[in-house]
Amino acid sequence: MPIALQVNGKSVNVTAAEDTPLLWVLRDELSLTGTKYGCGIAQCGACTVHADGQPIRSCSTPIGALAGVAITTIEGLGGTHPLQEAWVRADVPQCGYCQSGQIMSAAALLAEKPKPNDADIDAAMAGNICRCGTYQRIRAAIKDAAATPAPTPVKA
Structure with missing residues (x-):
């Protein structure tokens, strides 16, 4: 089932499991490769994006937790x-x-x-x-x- 997200001011539908980390959706499904994979455990900050203006680590944030949240990447x-x-x-x-x-x-x-x-x-x-x-x-x-x-x- 597609999951609706708001990324850089646009509505997008992604087909990934709800527990998929946002980082992989951004990079692999949306081709937004400015956000980097660093450690995979939310400790280095390379994957930082904004969720409703607050910095989050996209490597450990599942997309299922982001319904209705405005996501901004470096491209945004x-x-x-x-x-x-x-x-x-x-x-x-x-x-x-x-x-x-x-x-x-x-x-x-x-x-x-x-x-x-x-x-x-x-x-x-x-x-x-x-x-x-x-x-x-x-x-x-x-x-x-x-x-x-x-x-x-x-x-x-």
């Missing part, structure tokens, strides 16, 4: 989100693998606290691991983006 932010531009200015990415999850966590933070301090940033980003260790550049990029008005988010 658009290509010119202030965070993405700040990431480039701060030269954040090295290997780049964790970056979509990092940006999604940072976007949720800025939506909740438009002018975060270091403690706010540390708390919001605590579950996102960067194997390259670019944490100082990530913090700088978040502060930079906080000084730039954010675009209107995708509506579900």
Whole structure:
């Protein structure tokens, strides 16, 4: 039986079991490959997306739990989100693998606290691991983006 989801402002029907992790539906059924698989146990943050504006780990969230929830992926932010531009200015990415999850966590933070301090940033980003260790550049990029008005988010 198809499951109806709201992804990046669009209604989609997917044919997967209710216990299928959202990550695999996004990547395999919807071809939204910006969200990455990292650990599979919700510990690294590479698979972070938004559910009703809140960051969640898509590798461990079953699609059956997402009926009526607005899901936003890195693709849903658009290509010119202030965070993405700040990431480039701060030269954040090295290997780049964790970056979509990092940006999604940072976007949720800025939506909740438009002018975060270091403690706010540390708390919001605590579950996102960067194997390259670019944490100082990530913090700088978040502060930079906080000084730039954010675009209107995708509506579900």
